Amino acid sequence: MVMEASSRYRAVDTNPLSLYVMHPFWNTIVKIFPTWLAPNLITLSGFLLLIFNFLLMAYFDPDFFASASGQKHVPGWVWIVVGILNFVAYTLDGVDGKQARRTNSSTPLGELFDHGLDSWSCVYFVVTVYSIFGRGATGVSVFVLYALLWVVLFSFILSHWEKYNTGILFLPWGYDISQVTISVVYIVTAVVGVEAWYEPFLFNFLYRDLFTAMIIGCAACVTLPMSLYNFFKAYRNNTLKHSSIYETMLPFVSPCLLFILSTSWILCSPSDILETHPRLFYYMVGTAFTNITCRLIVCQMSNTRCQTLNLLLVPLALVVLLVYLQLLPHAEPIVLYLLSIIITLAHVHYGIQVVNQLSNHFKILPFSLRKPSSD
Numbered sequence: 361m362v363m364e365a366s367s368r369y370r371a372v373d374t375n376p377l378s379l380y381v382m383h384p385f386w387n388t389i390v391k392i393f394p395t396w397l398a399p400n401l402i403t404l405s406g407f408l409l410l411i412f413n414f415l416l417m418a419y420f421d422p423d424f425f426a427s428a429s430g431q432k433h434v435p436g437w438v439w440i441v442v443g444i445l446n447f448v449a450y451t452l453d454g455v456d457g458k459q460a461r462r463t464n465s466s467t468p469l470g471e472l473f474d475h476g477l478d479s480w481s482c483v484y485f486v487v488t489v490y491s492i493f494g495r496g497a498t499g500v501s502v503f504v505l506y507a508l509l510w511v512v513l514f515s516f517i518l519s520h521w522e523k524y525n526t527g528i529l530f531l532p533w534g535y536d537i538s539q540v541t542i543s544v545v546y547i548v549t550a551v552v553g554v555e556a557w558y559e560p561f562l563f564n565f566l567y568r569d570l571f572t573a574m575i576i577g578c579a580a581c582v583t584l585p586m587s588l589y590n591f592f593k594a595y596r597n598n599t600l601k602h603s604s605i606y607e608t609m610l611p612f613v614s615p616c617l618l619f620i621l622s623t624s625w626i627l628c629s630p631s632d633i634l635e636t637h638p639r640l641f642y643y644m645v646g647t648a649f650t651n652i653t654c655r656l657i658v659c660q661m662s663n664t665r666c667q668t669l670n671l672l673l674v675p676l677a678l679v680v681l682l683v684y685l686q687l688l689p690h691a692e693p694i695v696l697y698l699l700s701i702i703i704t705l706a707h708v709h710y711g712i713q714v715v716n717q718l719s720n721h722f723k724i725l726p727f728s729l730r731k732p733s734s735d
Contacts, residue, residue, distance in 0.1 A: 371529040377536045386454040390462060399460035400473050401727045406452030407477040409445045414484040416442065418639060421491040424505075427554040428496030436550040442488065443546025450539040453478065468661050469718040469726060472654070476711065479516060479653040483646025486512050487639060489542055492549055493568045498558040500568050502638040506626070508575050509642055510619060513649050515583045520653060521611045522587050523660050525601055526594040530586065534578040541574075607665070614652045614670040618645065621676050628684045631692045644700040648672050651707040658714060672703055 373379065393402070420426060420434045427433060456474060460466040486509050493499045500508075515532060523529040549557070557567040594600050602608045622645045626634045634641050652670045659666045679695055682688050688695055715726050 371531060373531040375531065375533040375536050377533075377540070378531070382454060382536055382540075386451065386458055389451060390455040390458040393455070393459055395463050397459065398725075398727050399456045399463070399465060399470055402452050402456040402459055403470075403474050403477055404727070406449040406456070407481060409449040409452070410481050410484040410488075413442045413445055413449075413488050417488050417491045421494065422639065424490055424494040424499070424502070424638060425496065427491060427494035427557070428499060429555075429558065431496075433554050434491060436553075439546050439550035443543050443550070446485075446488075446539070446546060447543035449481075450543065465724075467718070467722055467724055469715065469722065469724060471661060472657055472714065472718065473726070475520070475657050476650070476654045479657075480647065480650040482512050482516055483509065483642055483649075485542075487642050487646075489571075492545060492554065493557060493571060494554075498566065498568065500572065502634050503626070504572065505638070506634060506642065506645075508572060509646070511575055511579045513646070514615065515579045517611065517615055517649075517653055517656070518583060518587045520656050520660065522590055524611050524656060524666060525591060525608055526599065527601055528590075528594075530590050532583050533586070534583050537578070538574075610666045610668060611656050613668055614673060615649065617669070617673050618648055618652065618676070621673060621680050625676075625680045625683055628680070629692060630683070630686060630689050633692055633696060637693055637696055640696055640700055644696065644703060647700070647703050647707055648676065651703070651710060654707075654711065654714075672706055675699060675702060 373383075416438060417434070420438055425431050453474070456470070457466075460470050486505075490500070490505050495502065515534060519529060519532050559567075561567050561570050591600075600608070622641075626641075648670075651672055655667050655670065658664075676699065679688075679699055682695075683692065718724075719726055
């Protein structure tokens with residue numbers, strides 16, 4: 361794959377929170393950064409902060425029981441650290457593009473790097489948030505969280521499906537609202553304790569129900585309607601890039617297959633894999649989804665046809681078949697670990713390969729504003 365030099369990034373942000381609050385804030389923050397600092401380094405830094413939050417919470421709450429009544433809770437200082445770092449990561453994600461325009465260093469590599477890491481951030485963000493409520497009588501079941509994770513993942517890919525068909529990336533409203541809200545909730549949790557979330561929010565409506573309703577409501581009432589509106593607007597203006605229904609819906613094939621396969625594994629699992637290893641299962645699904653999304657982003661940027669079947673689904677399908685045939689009664693957790701490693705290495709390899717190709721094609725260094733040596 362070689363990206364065309366004429367590739368141009370087109371994005372539209374209509375979220376009032378972004379336009380009137382966050383963008384002015386980011387315009388001020390970006391002035392702090394030195395002009396020699398590469399935008400991709402800012403992007404990577406924010407992503408690493410989310411991974412740190414994920415690992416920190418995995419240490420203090422490995423199985424999502426820490427917030428349950430009678431359990432040893434996550435220390436208050438951890439919630440403060442996670443809240444601050446989450447907001448810093450969100451801020452870095454907002455200023456990286458501004459730094460690119462400020463230093464006249466906007467490239468297709470930056471677009472891929474930004475949105476590619478954003479897609480991987482979904483699983484880290486959602487799973488870390490889960491620890492606020494966790495499992496138990498006042499928490500959310502691991503299967504409900506699995507369903508909510510998919511709501512977030514499909515909301516994310518919906519925006520890139522729009523761009524695949526319209527040529528314009530319409531930034532989702534839910535992202536900014538959720539990032540600011542959750543950052544505040546982390547800090548509030550440190551102050552009032554997780555016990556505060558045990559109480560009903562309104563009548564018998566618990567905070568966990570509010571958490572679930574906000575994610576589903578934002579997707580169903582904001583993200584999906586706006587995506588369909590933007591799509592049909594392009595259809596009425598005769599500016600869609602694809603004329604057939606098959607080509608239009610092609611980006612959803614691999615995500616839907618991933619959903620079907622992963623859900624089938626959960627339902628057929630003899631060892632109840634989601635109950636016993638929820639964090640790792642979420643990570644595996646999120647990483648496989650990220651690879652699918654990154655390949656779609658590359659297709660958008662290079663004006664090429666979307667891949668019908670992601671090859672990472674093949675080993676997953678094989679595992680699901682073995683689980684269905686009851687051939688992995690005791691080795692299921694080991695297989696999940698191995699599959700997670702394989703998917704991670706395959707995705708990282710793909711990312712490095714694409715970054716190297718783009719760097720060589722555009723004669724740029726991914727984490728520096730200097731041009732590479734011609735020697």
